[in-house]
Amino acid sequence: MIKIAIDAMGGDFGPRPIVKGAMLALKRKLFIPIFVGNKDEILALLPKRYRAKVSIVEASDVILMSDAATDAVKKKESSIYKAIELVRTGEAHGVVSAGHSGATMTLATLRLGRLDGVARPALATLMPTKSGRRSIMLDAGANVDSKAIHIAQFAIMGGCYAEDLLKIPNPSIGILANGEEPSKGNEITKEAFKILNGYKGFKGNVEGTDIFNGSCDVIACDGFIGNLVLKASEGVAATISQLIKDYIRKSPVAITGALLMRKVFKLLKKQIDYAEIGGAPLIGIKGCAIVSHGKSNSKAIENAIYQAITYVDTGVNEHIVSRLKELKNKEV
Amino acid sequence: MIKIAIDAMGGDFGPRPIVKGAMLALKRKLFIPIFVGNKDEILALLPKRYRAKVSIVEASDVILMSDAATDAVKKKESSIYKAIELVRTGEAHGVVSAGHSGATMTLATLRLGRLDGVARPALATLMPTKSGRRSIMLDAGANVDSKAIHIAQFAIMGGCYAEDLLKIPNPSIGILANGEEPSKGNEITKEAFKILNGYKGFKGNVEGTDIFNGSCDVIACDGFIGNLVLKASEGVAATISQLIKDYIRKSPVAITGALLMRKVFKLLKKQIDYAEIGGAPLIGIKGCAIVSHGKSNSKAIENAIYQAITYVDTGVNEHIVSRLKELKNKEV
Structure with a gap:
């Protein structure tokens, strides 16, 4: 089943709309949300019947809006960093974050790497x-x-x-x-x-x-x-x-x-x-990262999760690699 | 009195809204419109009581939207070219055109020249x-x-x-x-x-x-x-x-x-x-040129004329020259 890592801590309004958005998505799609963030806070927002349907990965740090995107690589305990690592190691298929968008893009690019030819x-x-x-x-x-x-x-x-x-x-x-x-x-x-x-x-x-x-x-x-x-x-x-x-x-x-x-x-x-x-997908990386607005409500998170699931499902990344190869051959 | 050269032929809807716009402006401001274009067409749109209040300069050619802006310098009989020439020779203080905006900007820049330091x-x-x-x-x-x-x-x-x-x-x-x-x-x-x-x-x-x-x-x-x-x-x-x-x-x-x-x-x-x-003024040229939308109605032309009058009245060009000189001195 598709697993989506969800940065529970990054949004402007804390974990509440993010956890709620994932629960809304669970009602309509088969997938496993992996929440990354403060376990206690996340559990407190999660009704008992949902607990068996989700995973939680503890992350003790958050990248703040005032942090520079380039510093994100050093904050290895941050929720964004750990969520992206789950994609890198194959434990998740995609990641959704409403946190620091510069940090998300930098980390997704550096940690997951670019697709061949991108x-x-x-x-x-x-x-x-x-x-x-x-x-x-x-x-x-x-x-x-x-x-x-x-x-x-x-x-x-x-x-x-x-x-x-x-x-x-x-x-x-x-x-x-x-x-x-x-x-x-x-x-x-x-x-x-x-x-x-x-x-x-x-x-x-x-x-x-x-x-x-x-x-x-x-x-x-x-x-x-x-x-x-x-x-x-x-x-x-x-x-x-x-x-x-x-x-x-x-x-x-x-x-x-x-x-x-x-x-x-x-x-x-x-x-x-x-x-x-x-949310907006960062296209061209190995994997799938959806960058959501810091002000995302639960509906936005729900839709961002659908986007991630579809992105993973369609295999658009392979398509991109082969098309870019064609362009390169044309140039040569 | 302030004289404004008005390209009567350039707009998408012909001379009608342009002549009408100038007449509206005449009701509220003291100035002399110099229409440039087909004299017969312009006169036909002008009630008798307005004829003593305006000048008309014949122009037999029009720059079409399909023309390249760079070709405008060759079309010396066009209404835009002739209207701008009136500013260059001092017969008008400013020009308003709803014609080919690229041509208007090119001609105004080349024929009137740039202000010192621009x-x-x-x-x-x-x-x-x-x-x-x-x-x-x-x-x-x-x-x-x-x-x-x-x-x-x-x-x-x-x-x-x-x-x-x-x-x-x-x-x-x-x-x-x-x-x-x-x-x-x-x-x-x-x-x-x-x-x-x-x-x-x-x-x-x-x-x-x-x-x-x-x-x-x-x-x-x-x-x-x-x-x-x-x-x-x-x-x-x-x-x-x-x-x-x-x-x-x-x-x-x-x-x-x-x-x-x-x-x-x-x-x-x-x-x-x-x-x-x-309309939008082209700022930085010697003189005053207001570039109006091709789809301008009479109200747009009326307001473009007010803009031209105020532009000329305020002496903004001298202000620009002195400010740019300060910046240059600061750099040195």
């Missing part, structure tokens, strides 16, 4: 679109100062993810740029365009608006840019939501309107809510 | 924020592959704009990066950070979410990144609006709710609507 792993996020189908943007922030070959590899890894996990038969793949024409882009993306030219599904450059209109399944970019686009998008959604709330508060008529529109807002929230996705 | 002009956009106060993001797409000194100059030019045009006494200035700590950023932004360190108002790195929360007045970034952030933000807003409309359409209760919330949506639209701002 120059840099990438953080992949699923973005909501008008069409309802999600697009994948990567790298969303694992690395900065990417070279052209890195961006080309992100595109290919994202394509494998779209095929295997999102079940999109022939995913369209684009490079994020400041215009669709091949002449657009910066030095790096123009070179990445040349590497990907002719690759199956590659449709060339896509623009910022294309991330959310559903016109492209896989969108590759440097992690510095992916982070900014992601944060800016979250900022826009939060600002719109805040402005609507502020305006409503000032008008009784609008309050009534908002009540009648409650279902609409609920559907909208479901569509753009982070918790519906649960 | 390495690269930048396109500055005003972003809506939660607080209601707008933040300025630049470069929004005039250049790609910016070097550190370019980004530092964008920051300083944006600061002058905030002081003079937005009347913010001590604007806070940030560099757009993937985290607030000085250790965050890519190679270019880290170097720009060092150049700006100690500059009045400089608060260090700001994140993507900071663009819309009102925590920073001036946000400097490379134009490739600015373009992507801008387009992605527009995409999010459009997607949310589309999803709300789709959901409403399916429910009579929600339709009623939406009617009661009409005023809220109207206020929201006003807050995030492009037309409320009207």
Whole structure:
């Protein structure tokens, strides 16, 4: 049975939403959660009927948000470190952490290692679109100062993810740029365009608006840019939501309107809510690591666990290795 | 009196919204619009009582969206070229164009020239924020592959704009990066950070979410990144609006709710609507050029004209030259 190591201590709200998220997942999927963290705290959150269904690995330390990602390798007793070690030793198939994301990515890359042919792993996020189908943007922030070959590899890894996990038969793949024409882009993306030219599904450059209109399944970019686009998008959604709330508060008529529109807002929230996705996989490592938001609620953790299970189930890693080999042969 | 050259032909909807926008502006501000374009078409849109208040300069050619920006210098009979020439020769104080933005920026840079000390002009956009106060993001797409000194100059030019045009006494200035700590950023932004360190108002790195929360007045970034952030933000807003409309359409209760919330949506639209701002100034050139969206309606053109008038009125260009000189002296 699939075993998922779960960093119980990393989230902003302590182990409660994390343990609860795992219990929710247990109701719908067959897997064994291995909680890593303070045993007493975890047990206290676990009703008796669940105790036989889970494992617990004691970890006495936690990597704090104020710690540098690079110091994570030294904190061998931390919950993230130990959770990732379980994947390295084969005791778990994948890991979910809502802790320090830089530390998780650094540890997963260094301790588990990169897949054959992968120059840099990438953080992949699923973005909501008008069409309802999600697009994948990567790298969303694992690395900065990417070279052209890195961006080309992100595109290919994202394509494998779209095929295997999102079940999109022939995913369209684009490079994020400041215009669709091949002449657009910066030095790096123009070179990445040349590497990907002719690759199956590659449709060339896509623009910022294309991330959310559903016109492209896989969108590759440097992690510095992916982070900014992601944060800016979250900022826009939060600002719109805040402005609507502020305006409503000032008008009784609008309050009534908002009540009648409650279902609409609920559907909208479901569509753009982070918790519906649960986490971003770090693609390109040997194994499976899902990076969840520090503010994850139990629903987000539940969904992150489903993501990890599917990731392991599909064998997307082998797919990535063989596709990257093809690209390399093409280059030679 | 201030004279504003207006490219009457460049917009996606022909001269109608442009001429109308200028007439709206004439009702509220003292200035002389100099329309550049097809004289007959412009006259046909102009009621008799306006004819004495405007000038018209014939231009027989238009730069098409399919034209390359670099070809614009050859199209000397085009409305954009001729409108910019009016600024160069001193016949107009500023220019507004909703035409080919790449052509407008290229022509304005090459024909008007850069201000003393400016390495690269930048396109500055005003972003809506939660607080209601707008933040300025630049470069929004005039250049790609910016070097550190370019980004530092964008920051300083944006600061002058905030002081003079937005009347913010001590604007806070940030560099757009993937985290607030000085250790965050890519190679270019880290170097720009060092150049700006100690500059009045400089608060260090700001994140993507900071663009819309009102925590920073001036946000400097490379134009490739600015373009992507801008387009992605527009995409999010459009997607949310589309999803709300789709959901409403399916429910009579929600339709009623939406009617009661009409005023809220109207206020929201006003807050995030492009037309409320009207255009983005190209900062750093000798003169004043406002780049409007191709899809500008008359209200957008009206506001773009107000922007041009204020830009000319405030003498922001002299301010920029003296501030950049200070930075240079500091470096030496």
